[in-house]
Amino acid sequence: MAEGGAAMTRFERPRSVAEAASLLAAGDWTVLAGGTDLYPAHVGQRIARPLLDLSRVVGLRGIRQSATGWTIGATTTWSDLIRADLPPLFDALKAAAREVGGVQIQNAGTVVGNVCNASPAADGMPALLALGAEVELASAAGARRLPLAAFVLGSRRTARRADELVSALHIPARAAAARSVFLKLGGRRYLVISITMVAAVIELDPAGRVSHAGVAVGSCSAVAQRLPALEARLMGRDAAALADSVEPGDLAPLTPLDDVRGSGEFRLDTTLTLLRRALASFAP
Numbered sequence: 001m002a003e004g005g006a007a008m009t010r011f012e013r014p015r016s017v018a019e020a021a022s023l024l025a026a027g028d029w030t031v032l033a034g035g036t037d038l039y040p041a042h043v044g045q046r047i048a049r050p051l052l053d054l055s056r057v058v059g060l061r062g063i064r065q066s067a068t069g070w071t072i073g074a075t076t077t078w079s080d081l082i083r084a085d086l087p088p089l090f091d092a093l094k095a096a097a098r099e100v101g102g103v104q105i106q107n108a109g110t111v112v113g114n115v116c117n118a119s120p121a122a123d124g125m126p127a128l129l130a131l132g133a134e135v136e137l138a139s140a141a142g143a144r145r146l147p148l149a150a151f152v153l154g155s156r157r158t159a160r161r162a163d164e165l166v167s168a169l170h171i172p173a174r175a176a177a178a179r180s181v182f183l184k185l186g187g188r189r190y191l192v193i194s195i196t197m198v199a200a201v202i203e204l205d206p207a208g209r210v211s212h213a214g215v216a217v218g219s220c221s222a223v224a225q226r227l228p229a230l231e232a233r234l235m236g237r238d239a240a241a242l243a244d245s246v247e248p249g250d251l252a253p254l255t256p257l258d259d260v261r262g263s264g265e266f267r268l269d270t271t272l273t274l275l276r277r278a279l280a281s282f283a284p
Helices: 017-026 078-083 088-097 103-108 111-117 124-130 228-234 264-280
Strands: 030-032 051-053 063-066 069-073 134-139 142-147 152-154 165-172 179-186 194-204 210-218
Touching (some): 017 051, 017 134, 017 165, 078 088, 078 103, 088 179, 088 194, 111 124, 111 165, 124 210, 179 264, 210 228
Parallel strands (some): 030 051
Antiparallel strands (some): 063 069, 069 165, 134 142, 194 210
Protein backbone atom coordinates (compact mmCIF):
# COMPACT_ATOMS: atom_id res chain seq x y z
CA MET A 1 0.00 0.00 0.00
CA ALA A 2 1.12 3.55 -0.74
CA GLU A 3 1.30 6.25 1.95
CA GLY A 4 -2.17 7.23 3.12
CA GLY A 5 -3.60 3.80 2.32
CA ALA A 6 -3.95 4.26 -1.45
CA ALA A 7 -3.19 1.21 -3.57
CA MET A 8 0.06 1.40 -5.51
CA THR A 9 -0.01 1.45 -9.30
CA ARG A 10 1.03 -1.85 -10.86
CA PHE A 11 4.38 -1.60 -12.63
CA GLU A 12 5.90 -4.12 -15.05
CA ARG A 13 9.21 -3.99 -16.89
CA PRO A 14 9.23 -6.73 -19.57
CA ARG A 15 12.44 -7.94 -21.22
CA SER A 16 11.09 -8.77 -24.69
CA VAL A 17 8.56 -7.50 -27.21
CA ALA A 18 6.70 -10.81 -26.87
CA GLU A 19 6.42 -10.40 -23.08
CA ALA A 20 5.27 -6.78 -23.47
CA ALA A 21 2.69 -7.78 -26.09
CA SER A 22 1.36 -10.56 -23.85
CA LEU A 23 0.84 -8.11 -20.99
CA LEU A 24 -0.88 -5.61 -23.28
CA ALA A 25 -3.22 -8.33 -24.55
CA ALA A 26 -4.28 -9.17 -20.99
CA GLY A 27 -4.94 -5.71 -19.53
CA ASP A 28 -5.30 -1.95 -19.85
CA TRP A 29 -1.84 -0.38 -19.59
CA THR A 30 -0.16 2.97 -19.92
CA VAL A 31 2.97 2.38 -22.01
CA LEU A 32 6.05 4.15 -20.63
CA ALA A 33 9.29 4.88 -22.48
CA GLY A 34 11.16 8.06 -21.48
CA GLY A 35 8.37 9.45 -19.30
CA THR A 36 9.01 13.07 -20.31
CA ASP A 37 5.34 13.55 -21.24
CA LEU A 38 3.71 11.15 -18.78
CA TYR A 39 5.30 12.32 -15.54
CA PRO A 40 4.77 16.09 -15.99
CA ALA A 41 1.11 15.39 -16.82
CA HIS A 42 0.69 13.69 -13.42
CA VAL A 43 2.41 16.11 -11.07
CA GLY A 44 0.52 15.87 -7.78
CA GLN A 45 -1.70 13.11 -9.19
CA ARG A 46 -1.66 9.35 -8.93
CA ILE A 47 -1.11 7.48 -12.20
CA ALA A 48 -4.29 5.45 -12.20
CA ARG A 49 -3.56 2.87 -14.89
CA PRO A 50 -0.87 0.18 -14.62
CA LEU A 51 2.50 1.14 -16.13
CA LEU A 52 4.30 -0.95 -18.73
CA ASP A 53 7.91 0.27 -18.88
CA LEU A 54 9.67 -0.56 -22.17
CA SER A 55 13.13 0.62 -21.11
CA ARG A 56 14.54 -2.91 -20.66
CA VAL A 57 13.01 -4.55 -23.73
CA VAL A 58 15.89 -6.05 -25.67
CA GLY A 59 16.38 -4.71 -29.19
CA LEU A 60 14.16 -1.62 -28.96
CA ARG A 61 16.95 0.93 -28.57
CA GLY A 62 19.15 2.10 -31.41
CA ILE A 63 19.17 3.03 -35.09
CA ARG A 64 19.86 0.32 -37.65
CA GLN A 65 20.45 0.62 -41.39
CA SER A 66 19.50 -1.95 -44.03
CA ALA A 67 19.21 -2.00 -47.80
CA THR A 68 15.67 -0.60 -47.57
CA GLY A 69 16.36 2.22 -45.12
CA TRP A 70 16.71 2.88 -41.39
CA THR A 71 14.89 1.56 -38.31
CA ILE A 72 14.58 3.75 -35.20
CA GLY A 73 13.75 1.56 -32.22
CA ALA A 74 10.99 2.57 -29.81
CA THR A 75 13.27 3.42 -26.88
CA THR A 76 15.83 5.36 -28.95
CA THR A 77 16.30 8.76 -27.30
CA TRP A 78 16.71 12.13 -28.97
CA SER A 79 20.31 12.20 -27.74
CA ASP A 80 20.92 8.80 -29.37
CA LEU A 81 19.67 10.29 -32.63
CA ILE A 82 21.78 13.45 -32.33
CA ARG A 83 24.94 11.39 -31.71
CA ALA A 84 24.24 8.81 -34.45
CA ASP A 85 26.36 8.75 -37.60
CA LEU A 86 23.63 9.47 -40.15
CA PRO A 87 23.67 10.98 -43.68
CA PRO A 88 22.46 14.53 -44.52
CA LEU A 89 19.01 13.05 -45.14
CA PHE A 90 18.58 13.16 -41.34
CA ASP A 91 19.76 16.74 -40.78
CA ALA A 92 16.15 17.96 -40.37
CA LEU A 93 15.33 15.30 -37.78
CA LYS A 94 18.55 16.03 -35.89
CA ALA A 95 17.76 19.77 -35.91
CA ALA A 96 14.28 18.99 -34.55
CA ALA A 97 15.85 16.75 -31.89
CA ARG A 98 17.84 19.70 -30.55
CA GLU A 99 14.56 21.62 -30.10
CA VAL A 100 13.01 18.99 -27.81
CA GLY A 101 13.45 20.58 -24.38
CA GLY A 102 16.92 20.73 -22.85
CA VAL A 103 19.66 18.12 -22.85
CA GLN A 104 18.14 16.30 -19.86
CA ILE A 105 14.87 15.84 -21.77
CA GLN A 106 16.75 14.77 -24.92
CA ASN A 107 18.61 12.16 -22.84
CA ALA A 108 15.37 10.59 -21.60
CA GLY A 109 12.68 11.39 -24.17
CA THR A 110 12.26 9.09 -27.15
CA VAL A 111 11.61 9.78 -30.83
CA VAL A 112 8.73 7.29 -30.85
CA GLY A 113 7.26 8.79 -27.68
CA ASN A 114 7.10 12.19 -29.39
CA VAL A 115 5.02 10.58 -32.14
CA CYS A 116 2.77 8.62 -29.78
CA ASN A 117 2.06 11.72 -27.70
CA ALA A 118 0.41 13.12 -30.86
CA SER A 119 0.81 16.78 -29.97
CA PRO A 120 0.06 19.23 -32.81
CA ALA A 121 3.35 20.91 -31.89
CA ALA A 122 5.48 17.73 -31.69
CA ASP A 123 8.89 18.83 -32.99
CA GLY A 124 9.73 15.52 -34.63
CA MET A 125 6.57 15.16 -36.71
CA PRO A 126 7.28 17.47 -39.70
CA ALA A 127 10.71 15.94 -40.31
CA LEU A 128 9.43 12.38 -39.94
CA LEU A 129 6.53 13.08 -42.31
CA ALA A 130 8.86 14.64 -44.88
CA LEU A 131 11.10 11.56 -44.57
CA GLY A 132 8.15 9.28 -45.37
CA ALA A 133 8.30 7.48 -42.01
CA GLU A 134 6.24 4.39 -41.27
CA VAL A 135 5.16 3.22 -37.81
CA GLU A 136 5.62 -0.41 -36.79
CA LEU A 137 3.14 -1.77 -34.23
CA ALA A 138 3.56 -5.08 -32.44
CA SER A 139 0.96 -7.20 -30.62
CA ALA A 140 0.46 -10.79 -29.57
CA ALA A 141 -1.33 -11.29 -32.91
CA GLY A 142 1.63 -10.08 -34.97
CA ALA A 143 3.06 -6.86 -36.40
CA ARG A 144 1.73 -4.26 -38.81
CA ARG A 145 2.96 -1.02 -40.38
CA LEU A 146 1.18 2.26 -41.01
CA PRO A 147 2.33 5.42 -42.76
CA LEU A 148 2.95 8.06 -40.09
CA ALA A 149 0.17 10.22 -41.57
CA ALA A 150 -2.28 7.35 -40.98
CA PHE A 151 -1.02 6.67 -37.46
CA VAL A 152 -1.53 10.12 -35.92
CA LEU A 153 -5.26 10.77 -36.21
CA GLY A 154 -5.59 14.08 -34.38
CA SER A 155 -4.50 15.97 -31.30
CA ARG A 156 -3.51 13.31 -28.73
CA ARG A 157 -5.09 10.55 -30.87
CA THR A 158 -3.35 7.71 -32.69
CA ALA A 159 -4.31 4.47 -34.45
CA ARG A 160 -2.53 2.34 -31.82
CA ARG A 161 -4.83 -0.31 -30.38
CA ALA A 162 -4.79 -0.97 -26.63
CA ASP A 163 -3.11 -4.36 -27.21
CA GLU A 164 -0.29 -2.88 -29.33
CA LEU A 165 3.01 -1.16 -28.68
CA VAL A 166 4.89 0.94 -31.21
CA SER A 167 8.10 -1.00 -31.70
CA ALA A 168 9.88 1.16 -34.29
CA LEU A 169 9.82 3.84 -36.95
CA HIS A 170 11.03 3.00 -40.45
CA ILE A 171 12.63 5.57 -42.76
CA PRO A 172 12.92 4.58 -46.45
CA ALA A 173 16.30 4.71 -48.16
CA ARG A 174 17.21 7.66 -50.36
CA ALA A 175 20.18 8.50 -52.57
CA ALA A 176 23.33 9.50 -50.71
CA ALA A 177 22.95 13.08 -51.95
CA ALA A 178 19.46 13.54 -50.42
CA ARG A 179 19.35 16.40 -47.94
CA SER A 180 16.86 17.83 -45.47
CA VAL A 181 16.25 20.99 -43.46
CA PHE A 182 14.08 21.93 -40.45
CA LEU A 183 13.09 25.45 -39.42
CA LYS A 184 11.04 26.49 -36.41
CA LEU A 185 9.55 29.78 -35.24
CA GLY A 186 8.81 30.32 -31.56
CA GLY A 187 8.29 33.18 -29.16
CA ARG A 188 11.95 32.86 -28.13
CA ARG A 189 15.01 30.98 -29.38
CA TYR A 190 15.12 28.00 -27.02
CA LEU A 191 12.79 25.78 -24.95
CA VAL A 192 9.62 26.95 -26.62
CA ILE A 193 6.48 25.47 -28.19
CA SER A 194 6.50 26.38 -31.87
CA ILE A 195 4.29 28.91 -33.59
CA THR A 196 5.02 27.08 -36.83
CA MET A 197 7.71 24.75 -38.14
CA VAL A 198 8.60 23.26 -41.49
CA ALA A 199 10.71 20.39 -42.77
CA ALA A 200 11.79 19.59 -46.31
CA VAL A 201 13.56 16.58 -47.85
CA ILE A 202 14.98 17.06 -51.33
CA GLU A 203 16.73 14.56 -53.57
CA LEU A 204 18.37 15.81 -56.78
CA ASP A 205 19.24 13.96 -59.97
CA PRO A 206 22.72 14.30 -61.57
CA ALA A 207 21.51 17.37 -63.48
CA GLY A 208 20.62 19.18 -60.24
CA ARG A 209 16.85 18.81 -60.63
CA VAL A 210 14.45 17.51 -58.00
CA SER A 211 13.75 13.78 -58.25
CA HIS A 212 12.04 13.49 -54.86
CA ALA A 213 10.45 16.04 -52.53
CA GLY A 214 8.89 15.75 -49.09
CA VAL A 215 7.59 18.91 -47.38
CA ALA A 216 5.65 19.08 -44.10
CA VAL A 217 4.40 21.72 -41.67
CA GLY A 218 3.70 21.41 -37.93
CA SER A 219 1.81 23.53 -35.37
CA CYS A 220 -0.63 24.75 -38.03
CA SER A 221 -3.24 21.96 -37.76
CA ALA A 222 -4.42 19.36 -35.27
CA VAL A 223 -1.89 17.07 -36.99
CA ALA A 224 1.30 18.00 -38.86
CA GLN A 225 0.61 17.97 -42.60
CA ARG A 226 2.52 17.23 -45.78
CA LEU A 227 1.98 19.64 -48.68
CA PRO A 228 1.34 17.41 -51.73
CA ALA A 229 0.63 20.24 -54.19
CA LEU A 230 3.95 21.88 -53.42
CA GLU A 231 5.80 18.56 -53.52
CA ALA A 232 4.38 17.84 -56.98
CA ARG A 233 5.34 21.28 -58.28
CA LEU A 234 8.91 20.90 -57.03
CA MET A 235 9.49 17.76 -59.10
CA GLY A 236 11.89 18.40 -61.96
CA ARG A 237 12.72 21.95 -60.78
CA ASP A 238 16.25 23.22 -60.68
CA ALA A 239 17.59 23.40 -57.12
CA ALA A 240 18.30 27.12 -57.48
CA ALA A 241 14.63 27.92 -58.18
CA LEU A 242 12.86 26.00 -55.41
CA ALA A 243 12.04 28.92 -53.12
CA ASP A 244 10.14 30.65 -55.94
CA SER A 245 7.88 27.61 -56.28
CA VAL A 246 6.02 28.22 -53.01
CA GLU A 247 2.53 29.68 -53.40
CA PRO A 248 -0.08 30.62 -50.76
CA GLY A 249 -2.42 27.95 -52.15
CA ASP A 250 0.09 25.27 -51.15
CA LEU A 251 -0.99 25.82 -47.53
CA ALA A 252 -4.58 24.70 -48.22
CA PRO A 253 -4.20 21.49 -46.12
CA LEU A 254 -3.43 23.60 -43.02
CA THR A 255 -6.03 24.74 -40.48
CA PRO A 256 -4.12 27.03 -38.10
CA LEU A 257 -5.82 28.21 -34.91
CA ASP A 258 -5.73 31.56 -33.16
CA ASP A 259 -4.09 31.16 -29.75
CA VAL A 260 -1.76 32.95 -27.34
CA ARG A 261 1.25 32.19 -29.56
CA GLY A 262 -0.18 33.73 -32.72
CA SER A 263 -3.20 34.13 -34.96
CA GLY A 264 -4.01 31.74 -37.77
CA GLU A 265 -3.27 34.46 -40.30
CA PHE A 266 0.14 35.10 -38.73
CA ARG A 267 0.93 31.38 -38.76
CA LEU A 268 0.15 31.08 -42.47
CA ASP A 269 2.23 34.15 -43.32
CA THR A 270 5.25 32.98 -41.36
CA THR A 271 4.91 29.44 -42.68
CA LEU A 272 5.26 30.75 -46.24
CA THR A 273 8.42 32.58 -45.22
CA LEU A 274 9.89 29.53 -43.50
CA LEU A 275 9.10 27.30 -46.48
CA ARG A 276 10.85 29.68 -48.87
CA ARG A 277 13.88 29.89 -46.58
CA ALA A 278 14.01 26.12 -46.21
CA LEU A 279 13.84 25.49 -49.95
CA ALA A 280 16.35 28.25 -50.68
CA SER A 281 18.89 26.34 -48.57
CA PHE A 282 19.04 23.60 -51.24
CA ALA A 283 20.40 26.02 -53.88
CA PRO A 284 23.99 25.25 -54.90
